[in-house]
Amino acid sequence: MTPSIAIGLAQYSDSHEIADMSRTLIEYGLPWTWRPGRIAREIAAPNKNVVVAKDQDSLVGFGIMEYLDEHAYLVLFAVRASTQRQGVGSAILQWLERSASVAGAERVRVEARRSNVAGRCFYSEHGYHELSIEPRRYSGVEDGVVLQKWLRNSGEA
Ligand SMILES: CC(C)(COP(=O)(O)OP(=O)(O)OC[C@H]1O[C@@H](n2cnc3c(N)ncnc32)[C@H](O)[C@@H]1OP(=O)(O)O)[C@@H](O)C(=O)NCCC(=O)NCCS
DSSP states (O other), X not given: OOXXXXXXXXXXXXXXXXXXXXXXXXXXXXXXXXXXXXXXXXXXXXXXXXXEEEETTEEEEEEEEEEOSSEEEEEEEEEOGGGTTSSHXXXXXXXXXXXXXXXXXXXXXXXXXXXXXXXXXXXXXXXOEEEEEEEEEETTTEEEEEEEEEOTTTTOO
16 A cells, blocks of 8 residues: 555545546446435444545545444445545445444454455455355345354454
8 A cells, every 4th residue: 555545534525526436446336325414423322433445635445343242343434436446445345344343342243245256256255154045135136145253363452
């Protein structure tokens, strides 16, 4: 990852760009459900972190993590196409996993579209294993794959 890219918490002003990236990179071919207002509510939620990677002022990636009782749930995650395969996704994921570990989560769960080979490879590379197939999970038209990773040193700062 280039040194000019910084990772930090999202601002409300990032909501539109995150929603646009979700529409084109995650929800392509499906109804657009992650609109700016919904993203803004995620930013405001006390039990969630919305994290962005920025190259100068340009938003190149984001991730949303929800903290539940025993595990954390990776809600939404993407890196801009022109910036992929440069380690940005790995850096965002590690940021979120460290936060989840500090928050006491023992494991992280995430879902991906069954056809999303790149995403499934990415999570596999980061130690996630596939738990189950959820039939027609996405708008009733595409199966989902549930993945999980056990965090080492969970509960330790
Ligand atoms: C999945 C995604 C977040 C990965 O982000 P990224 O910044 O490109 O990931 P990294 O550069 O950190 O990749 C780390 C490793 O993951 C694996 N990986 C990443 N993209 C891959 C691809 N297209 N095909 C195969 N393996 C891939 C590789 O092992 C890679 O290491 P390498 O580049 O040294 O071979 C990105 O492709 C993306 O935004 N996709 C669209 C949205 C999406 O699928 N979100 C996640 C599911 S909801």
